[in-house]
Amino acid sequence: MLAFRPPVVRSAAGVLDRALFSKTVRLAAAAVEDKTKIAKWRRTLEKANEMLVVDRLQAIRPHPDPAMAAKGSKCLLLDTAIKHDNPETWGPCLKEAVSQQEVGVVPFDLTLQYDYWSYEDVMSSLIPPEAIDVHDGIPVGFNTAGHVAHLNLRDAYLPYKKLIAEVLVDKNPNIRTVINKTADVGNESEFRTFSYEILAGDPDLNVEVRENECTFRFDYSKVYWNSKLHREHTRLIDMFQPGEVVCDIMAGIGPFAVPAGKKGVFVWANDYNPESFNCLEDAIKRNKVSQYVRPFNRDGKVFVTEAADSVFAAFQNGESALHEPSRKDKRDRRRDLANAANPSVTPPAPRPEPKSTPIPATISHFVMNLPASAISFLPSYRGLYVGKEELFEPHTSTKLPMVHVHCFAPKQVDSDAPLWDVCERISTELGVQIQPGDPEVPGRAAIHNVRTVAPNKDMFCASFRLLPEVAFASRS
Template sequence: MNVLLPPTVVRGMKIFDINKFTKLISVPAIEVDTQNIASASKILKNQLLKFTNFKSIRDSGSNNYKRVFLLNPLKVRSFDDLNLPFASPEHFSHTDVKLTYDNWKHDEILRAILPESSMLTSYSAIGSIVHVNLKPELLEYKNVIGQVLKDKIKGCKSVVNKTDNINNIFRNFEFEVLSGSSDLQTSFKENKCIFELDFSEVYWNPRLCTEHERILEKLNAGDLLYDVFAGIGPFSIPASKRGCTVLANDLNPNCCKWLNVNKKLNRIKDDRLTIINKDGSRFIIEDLKAHLILYSKTLTNDNDNKVHVTMNLPAIGIEFVKYFNNLFEWDEISDSFLPILHIYTFVKTNESYETGLHLVMAEHNIKEEDAQEIIRVRNVAPNKEMIRITLQTTKEMLCKSSVKRKTEEQENENPKKTK
């Protein structure tokens, strides 16, 4: 049994009791003269007794010229385990040390409380809010879990548990506050930008930070970004600050509210970021189309800027690709400014990732060879992955009557002979 772990009596605790974490243990100790403290610290650094909020080197109560080094009993059993040339066996002893709730980290405490077969494996921190997604078998421990996380995670104000799937048009979910304040407004930083939100009103997943960075690395000043499902702006806000022109859309009016807040917080000008509140299909058909037609007419073909479209609504986002089919007339859009689509979707991996990917692509008439890039973003659940498909659109895809126009052009180049 590891004497350094929390007391076994806390196993199965469902009502939080801080007193049950108090524990007295016997540990080895060595007394060292003050002039040798630096040397002893270097020699004993891997053998010290280490806990949160705990001093391993303490004053000697009987001698102001000595310090007591408290040692790990799992690593030191006798004086012979030490390599201190300036100490002798009479300076070695054992002493009792009192440990409390304050001395263990949240994961150590939760491992001691929860059943070994069902541990809390992860959580997400969004500013001052900690978000967990508890398995059914952990729900009876939810109040204790909430209390421990709130106490132990620095800056935590509230702990919330997701109680339902994201199954509404606004992409937020039902939740309950396990511990702390029910005021879920918070702020945080990502990609050198400040974001503010109310977690009860909008969706945010900090685990997508790396993917946000991947997209931002593809953007250059002067590029155009259409953010079809913008949320509170993880793509739109930093892209605007990089010098892109951005049209950001979201159906959830609360997302647009916080997107406007974040626009002001990051001092982004109106001509750099336009915020729109409508369904993604209407945004594509109306706003994206009109803006891109105007954009194509104002720039020359030798312009190096690119057009990007982010579609981060993985549950249904890939279904919106169809709205790009025959969106333009042939002469309304320049060959130089054909949009690059960044499409997010889910892949079921019951059989294999490759099989799941093939089924998704086939269902939406996307050829794998036409994809510039396919990225596995993250595991969402057992047998389910979130991916990104980056697709360069073509005029044949975007424009009406492209086949007819090609035929007419060929006939003009090779007129039929007449009698």
């Protein structure tokens, strides 16, 4: 609807002047003196499509005459095609309302200020059409971490970066700080951090986020966090079963490990970044999962076999996690004790004892979420369980671990081509043949497309069960 488009405001100086976004739209309104008739005529006019329907606009307004408004009179904004002084533009319902002398048609000047316009409205007004990407349009996507919005602006939008950031803060109440990445993740640090510039707001990047019912606190400039991976975190966590052991080689601050611990999964969680390790320790304590999640600060390539040996040692030592009685059990116990004084009531059940879950001998899942280089860590799995063949099929019902390795691959015309590309790289590193397919079939990997990270690049997760010729090979 042309009347409800924002005014064109080009800012060569890069300064946001909010006053320039004021716009007055001349409308007609159905004035209803009797307040008890407002609901009736609103329903009638809406059903007849004679009322104004525009996003984020309240159609019931005070009467434009201040004296009438002071008496409580209201009016209903009418469709833009209706003119107050031209009855030929009135619809049948409006004419009926006027003929019954319950409604009068009056002019109404609707003034829209900066606060009304959406982020997209404002940016389309500020950025010239020739500067807007024909495929992606105005930049709207960004990562968030607490109060921080993280942009990755293309070169074409850099002249408008301050304006974009300022409007984002205005239009997103939870955002106080906007930053823009100035180099790719990992280019300047081995810890997946990145250089950035603050475009708007508070320079404080200490944030708190919640994901999968867990709370994490961290300095966004010192650790890796990507809000767009929430679904991937949940997808893998759903695969983990209570009582299993998961080894998270590149755990970061714990988005896989801590929620898994919440559901009773044992996790050996490692990250090479000392700052991530500190935040991981904090998350473990903050979310009360220390019985299940153990933090480590080791080189991931070394940690693969160290974790397998450590889990087996914990099993041999009889280590376990104790579950306190649930809240329901405690409530039932209190109720039973309260009723115990009444001899006609069944005696209370014995006090529930903490339950113990032993740590198993082997790891069920390995997670390697470092897509830029995780595949290069795969040679570390050679000899993972050498000498411990009796722990697995066919000697027991235990299967060899499932490995989930994240990676990047270029987009290709053939949608299957990236899957084969990923498997070829895995095969090269493991020294065995891996092909796309059912991961429960030896030598097959399920390749899940996690997300698009760039116009020509996707992120994948390859899940496959470790083969005996790898797990039981000699350790190098």
